[in-house]
Amino acid sequence: MHCSSLAATRAAFAAHHRYLVRYGLRTFSTTVAAMQLSSAATAAAAASSSTPSSSDGRKVLTVDTMNQHIRTMEYAVRGAIPIRADELREQLKSSPNSLPFKQITACNIGNPQQLAQKPITFLRQVSALMEYADLLGPEMIETTRKLFPEDAIERARRNLSYVGNAAGAYTHSLGIHEVRQNVARFIEERDGFPASADNICLTTGASGAVERVLDMLVSSPNVGIMIPIPQYPLYTATLARLNAQAVPYYLQEENDWQLSMSDLERALSEARANGTDVRALVVINPGNPTGGCLLSSNISEIVRFCEKHRLVILADEVYQTNIYTGTNPFVSFKQVVAQMQSEVELFSFHSISKGMIGECGRRGGYYEAVNIDQAVMAQMLKLASVSLCPNVQGQMAVDTMVNPPKKGDPSYAQYAAEIDAIFQSMRRRAKRLATAFDSLPNMSCNSAQGAMYVFPRVTLPQQFVDEARAKGVEPDSLYCMQMLEATGISVVPGSGFGQVPGTFHFRSTFLPPEELFDDFIDGFKRFHMGLLARYSPKI
Structure with a gap:
């Protein structure tokens, strides 16, 4: 390893380490990583002062030649x-x-x-029928009807029709259109304002949606994203991988973890004064790790703040059905933005991993894009296309989450009781x-x-x-x-x-x-x- 590369590697880690300590993000694994980096870099420098070649028997890909931004990632x-x-x-x-x-x-x-936590029966019944579609064929359907309710059978047939009757087939890169239409109806019923399937993208979990949006926002190492402290470490990890700047602001523990407008102003002004191109604000509501839930009045203040300072809002709302108090009901950012007739740019995220569904391993989620430039939407379609399509069973679980059995359906009573x-x-x-x-x-x-x-x-x-x-x-x-x-x-x-x-x-x-x-x-x-x-x- 060249001495200059070794120095750069150490300097990069030292800068990251100072950032972690400053904002209280340093963990036990950070110390381990520091020790590993120091020993590996020292050993590499001692072994050679030149770049390894494929003919000298040494590995081309090592922890010293890999993407160093991945090395600095932490995910506690x-x-x-x-x-x-x-x-x-x-x-x-x-x-x-x-x-x-x-x-x-x-x-x-x-x-x-x-x-x-017990899986929701209706969701698993539909999944089982889709995975083994022979159960829906004429030779087995009478036996199937003895084991499965009629609405689960019909839902499985309908879902299979969206994917050419093969659950292992690719779908549209944004996700199945009919499922996106159901997501749009769910949002309309939740908020009382229109939503369009064209603005919805199904993703491999909400984490995949967040990473995709951050990919679009970060165009240089100078780009900054405001994140809450405490925060879900997906955000700092992804920003580290993208070599971007996390701009922390503090939630108010003494005020049930609400956001302070004065602290948002402080964090933003300090970052921009230091030359950071701050482009977006992340809000996690209900909060992870805090368990707090923002009041509608606080959300309105946040929207005005982002309008004033030209910031995109990233609203992580995956816990929206996990609400345990009457004093702080869930109110979506989409609803407040629509009520205020705001033109602020908004991405909101939801997932099957949380709520009462709890299907973490199926990796289903979505984002809704609001007030986003149509040329950017075309680029996001291109980015989605690179991954071909989201997990199909995850998409079907999203469909069940947003379009569950209704009153009068055979499965409604059991579904409602389980939820x-x-x-x-x-x-x-x-x-x-x-x-x-x-x-x-x-x-x-x-x-x-x-x-x-x-x-x-x-x-x-x-x-x-x-x-x-x-x-x-x-x-x-x-x-x-x-x-x-x-x-x-x-x-x-x-x-x-x-x-x-x-x-x-x-x-x-x-x-x-x-x-x-x-x-x-x-x-x-x-x-x-x-x-x-x-x-x-x-x-």
């Missing part, structure tokens, strides 16, 4: 603590009594079915977990107004903080790692999402099965109180 939701959780899970399989707990409780990611049971249980668990965390010493927790998470704040003893710093680890990362190794509970440290400097948090889902909640909460309490007793005996 699947970072060091979940990796350690996987190791402990394997240890329990081979030696069940070797740890002080019997199972890993994966509260690090919103993955409902991993934690035993309501999941929702009521989630609401109970959200309240129980927030209350449990908020009742502990050295901890405070806002209620979960929406989404699948709580984001409690932990006041850690100074001696513990000092020990973590001495190890080169963020204190909340060490806290979460010790929690995992003592209880089997896997959560994500707040430093993986960003937080106000000097504060410590962690994100936990409230997805463990309700019948296991007592053990889950008790295990956490024992760990927390034990840690405080070791470092603060008087508590």
Whole structure:
């Protein structure tokens, strides 16, 4: 490796590391990555001062020759603590009594079915019939009717007709037109304003939609995207990969995680004064990791802010049906933009992974584009075409989400009962977990107004903080790692999402099965109180 390349690599990592520390985004895995980068780069420099060739027996693609922007990516939701959780899970399989707990409780990611949330029957029935279409043929249809309700049979037939009667076939790059029409009707019914299938693109999960829009926005390393702190790390990870600038603004923990207009103005003015071309504002509503839900009045302020400063709005609304309070109902950005007759440019995102559907692995989502230049829409079609088409079963699950069985349909009663049971249980668990965390010493927790998470704040003893710093680890990362190794509970440290400097948090889902909640909460309490007793005996 040339000395200049080594210096550039180290400088790039150092700049990224300073950014992570400044905004509280540094994680345990960041420290590991720094160590790996330093040792690999040093070894490469010692081995050779010239570029390797294919004839000298060395690899062309190495961690030093790869895209360095990927090396600087961090994604705490699947970072060091979940990796350690996987190791402990394997240890329990081979030696069940070797740890002080019997199972890993994966509260690090919103993955409902991993934690035993029951799949929606109608969706799975339609999927099964589409996958094995022989069940719909004349030789088997009478047997099929004994096993499946008539509306599931008809839905499967209709869906197969959209794809040439083969669920494994490509679709239109934007997704099946009829499904996009159903999405448009869903949006119209939700908001009371028109929507068009031409402005909707089905995607491989909402994450794929977000990445595609960011691909369009980022045209140079100088482009900046405003992101909330705390944020879902998809955004910082994607911006790192694109070599773009994250422009953080802080959510107001003391005000149920609403947005502060003064802090938005501060963040924007500082970034533009430094020469950053700030083009868009990301809003996650309901919030991940916070569980907060924005008031309509706050959304109106945000729209005016983006009009004033010529910013595109990226509205991540994948938790829109996960609302647990009457004080903060979900209001879409599309609805507010339409009510205000605003011309602000808007992309909004939705997904089958969350809500009561919980079909994370099927990878279905969509974005709606509002007030976007038609020439740009043509370019977005081209970008979609490169990936050929979204996952077909994901598209069909989106169709079920936006067009479920209606009253009078054979499957309606069961569908409605299953959705309501999941929702009521989630609401109970959200309240129980927030209350449990908020009742502990050295901890405070806002209620979960929406989404699948709580984001409690932990006041850690100074001696513990000092020990973590001495190890080169963020204190909340060490806290979460010790929690995992003592209880089997896997959560994500707040430093993986960003937080106000000097504060410590962690994100936990409230997805463990309700019948296991007592053990889950008790295990956490024992760990927390034990840690405080070791470092603060008087508590």
